[in-house]
Amino acid sequence: MNSMIFKKKTPLLVFLIPAFLFMTLFLYYPFVMNVYNSFSNITGLGTAAQGLNQPWYQNYVQLFQDPIMATAVKNTLLLMVLTIIFQVGIALILALLIDNIKKGTQFFRTVYFFPIVISATALGLLFNLIFLYDGGMVNQLLMKFGATEAIDWKDETHYFFTMLFPVMWQYVGFYFVILVTGLNNISPDIYEAAEIDGAGGFKRVRYITLPLLHNVLCTCLTLAITGALKVFDLPWVMMGAGMPMDMSWLTGTYMYNQTFTMGDVDYGSTIAIVIVVLGVVISQLASRIFKEKEY
Amino acid sequence: MQSAKEAILLEQVPAKRRFKPGKIVIYFFLSIWALSTIYPFVWVILNSFKRKGLIRSDSFSIPFGDRFTLENYTTAFDRVDILGAYKNSLIISSVVTVAVIVLAGLAAYGLTRYRFRGREFLHGLVIASMMFPVFSTIIPVFRMMFRWHIVNTQNVGLSQLSVILPQIAGNLSFAIVVLMGFIRGLSIDLEEAAYLEGYNVFQIFFQVILPIAKPSFATVAIFTFLWSYNDLFTQMFFLRYKDSFTITRLLNEITSIAGVNYGLMAAAVVLVVIPVLIVYVLLQKNIIKGLTVGAVKG
Numbered sequence: 001m002n003s004m005i006f007k008k009k010t011p012l013l014v015f016l017i018p019a020f021l022f023m024t025l026f027l028y029y030p031f032v033m034n035v036y037n038s039f040s041n042i043t044g045l046g047t048a049a050q051g052l053n054q055p056w057y058q059n060y061v062q063l064f065q066d067p068i069m070a071t072a073v074k075n076t077l078l079l080m081v082l083t084i085i086f087q088v089g090i091a092l093i094l095a096l097l098i099d100n101i102k103k104g105t106q107f108f109r110t111v112y113f114f115p116i117v118i119s120a121t122a123l124g125l126l127f128n129l130i131f132l133y134d135g136g137m138v139n140q141l142l143m144k145f146g147a148t149e150a151i152d153w154k155d156e157t158h159y160f161f162t163m164l165f166p167v168m169w170q171y172v173g174f175y176f177v178i179l180v181t182g183l184n185n186i187s188p189d190i191y192e193a194a195e196i197d198g199a200g201g202f203k204r205v206r207y208i209t210l211p212l213l214h215n216v217l218c219t220c221l222t223l224a225i226t227g228a229l230k231v232f233d234l235p236w237v238m239m240g241a242g243m244p245m246d247m248s249w250l251t252g253t254y255m256y257n258q259t260f261t262m263g264d265v266d267y268g269s270t271i272a273i274v275i276v277v278l279g280v281v282i283s284q285l286a287s288r289i290f291k292e293k294e295y
Numbered sequence: 296m297q298s299a300k301e302a303i304l305l306e307q308v309p310a311k312r313r314f315k316p317g318k319i320v321i322y323f324f325l326s327i328w329a330l331s332t333i334y335p336f337v338w339v340i341l342n343s344f345k346r347k348g349l350i351r352s353d354s355f356s357i358p359f360g361d362r363f364t365l366e367n368y369t370t371a372f373d374r375v376d377i378l379g380a381y382k383n384s385l386i387i388s389s390v391v392t393v394a395v396i397v398l399a400g401l402a403a404y405g406l407t408r409y410r411f412r413g414r415e416f417l418h419g420l421v422i423a424s425m426m427f428p429v430f431s432t433i434i435p436v437f438r439m440m441f442r443w444h445i446v447n448t449q450n451v452g453l454s455q456l457s458v459i460l461p462q463i464a465g466n467l468s469f470a471i472v473v474l475m476g477f478i479r480g481l482s483i484d485l486e487e488a489a490y491l492e493g494y495n496v497f498q499i500f501f502q503v504i505l506p507i508a509k510p511s512f513a514t515v516a517i518f519t520f521l522w523s524y525n526d527l528f529t530q531m532f533f534l535r536y537k538d539s540f541t542i543t544r545l546l547n548e549i550t551s552i553a554g555v556n557y558g559l560m561a562a563a564v565v566l567v568v569i570p571v572l573i574v575y576v577l578l579q580k581n582i583i584k585g586l587t588v589g590a591v592k593g
Contacts, residue, residue, distance in 0.1 A: 011495075011496045015406075016417070019398040022460075026432070026461050045441065098325060101321055101322065113579070114336075125550065125563065126336075129560060130338075226428075251430075252528075256531075271430075275428050275431065
């Protein structure tokens with residue numbers, strides 16, 4: 001903008017300083033400080049650091065020797081892959097279906113999106129009731145259909161599904177709304193041209209809709225990757241401290257546990273850095289593989 | 296002749312319209328997912344009104360006649376300070392929302408309209424901070440505020456402040472990105488007209504931009520409020536004493552209080568969900584529209 005209004009630059013300070021002061025104090029400074037903390041020896045959240053670790057990279061050695069950390073990273077990556085496949089996949093199917101109808105689209109949108117605005121804590125308790133061993137909703141339903149034994153949804157064989165399902169279910173509507181917006185941006189002319197050329201049904205989806213949705217799908221992918229690394233509330237409420245037998249830890253819940261329950265604050269900081277690095281590396285990799293395209 | 300044929304063809308195509316693989320099948324699948332998102336909430340609301348134990352033996356029935364009770368709710372209000380928790384939630388989330396709107400609005404306007412050195416850099420910083428997970432900043436923030444003596448204190452006001460400050464910072468970048476997208480789309484003519492009338496740049500911001508940008512500000516406000524209300528992680532870090540508990544934080548505590556009283560748990564879930572449900576039904580258009588702007592641009 002080259003307007004006269006913005007020639008004088010002093011008001012700019014009033015516009016920018018408050019917000020950036022906040023972000024510097026509560027985001028940028030702590031972010032840098034967190035890296036430093038990961039090399040220090042801190043035994044309590046409120047206590048001063050007792051110098052650097054001996055050797056200074058000790059926490060990073062510990063990362064690789066800690067079997068629970070390996071479990072947490074493995075679970076988080078698995079959760080990431082499965083949420084991408086199921087969240088974005090189901091959302092895509094629903095979006096392609098809704099693109100064919102006129103009546104009721106507003107209703108479906110509203111209903112699908114609703115779980116996202118609900119606190120994951122409430123959903124965690126809700127799913128605890130649903131997957132309850134002794135008389136939960138699912139087990140009652142299974143009994144009605146003739147099952148003789150109740151399933152313990154939090155045992156060694158079922159825990160991952162029980163943890164994954166609510167996370168996946170909650171965010172389908174989020175990707176659905178993004179994908180529907182992307183579909184609405186595709187001009188009907190293109191479909192009509194395709195129809196003249198004899199491309200209908202699945203061919204149309206495969207050769208026209210999906211390629212045109214490419215960039216929107218890339219956005220969904222990035223959001224799903226960073227989203228999976230941020231998951232905390234639901235697994236924390238449902239699985240507590242890594243049950244069963246330290247099998248269900250995720251990087252986020254493990255970081256909280258190390259910091260608060262174990263009091264190993266510097267190791268907690270180190271786990272936080274792992275979360276950042278995973279996020280940056282994986283989303284970069286994904287954007288290399290699925291490059292955004294210009295049309 | 297040829298062109299006439301084409302014209303007829305073109306006219307016929309729209310009549311055929313898009314491919315339709317049996318509307319009923321489509322509605323069937325869409326409804327299944329809709330049922331999956333609605334039914335759990337209906338189920339928990341119904342069960343919160345049922346007599347003790349029925350949730351575990353007879354959870355699909357309608358609470359009517361001798362099945363019906365308000366006991367779960369009276370217990371909830373007796374055992375824990377639900378109203379106090381609502382009040383704490385309302386205070387924290389309202390302050391966060393107002394602060395985010397004002398700070399982000401100012402910053403977004405400055406970043407969009409002014410041309411200055413370092414603009415690209417600041418814009419990059421805003422985008423980058425959207426990638427910072429809360430895990431990577433929360434420990435130093437805690438330690439900093441501990442030195443300021445505003446965490447680990449019985450003082451309710453200070454405890455609230457210790458959640459408010461990091462939540463403001465955490466929501467700013469999203470808000471700035473969404474608002475920049477909106478302000479960029481506004482024609483500058485109005486602002487120039489106001490300038491010629493003798494308005495200064497702050498009057499232009501508050502009296503011209505704010506009124507036009509109301510829908511975008513509303514979206515940002517709703518989202519900030521909901522995120523702040525729902526954010527368990529920050530609240531668990533900073534709220535240590537019962538008096539300062541928010542409704543979400545209290546809910547996390549209820550599991551241990553309720554034990555095997557699952558009816559009480561159902562009532563607690565409903566108490567947290569109902570305010571959000573009301574807000575959502577009233578404002579859902581703003582919520583969904585605004586989200587896509589933020590997500591796709593971000």
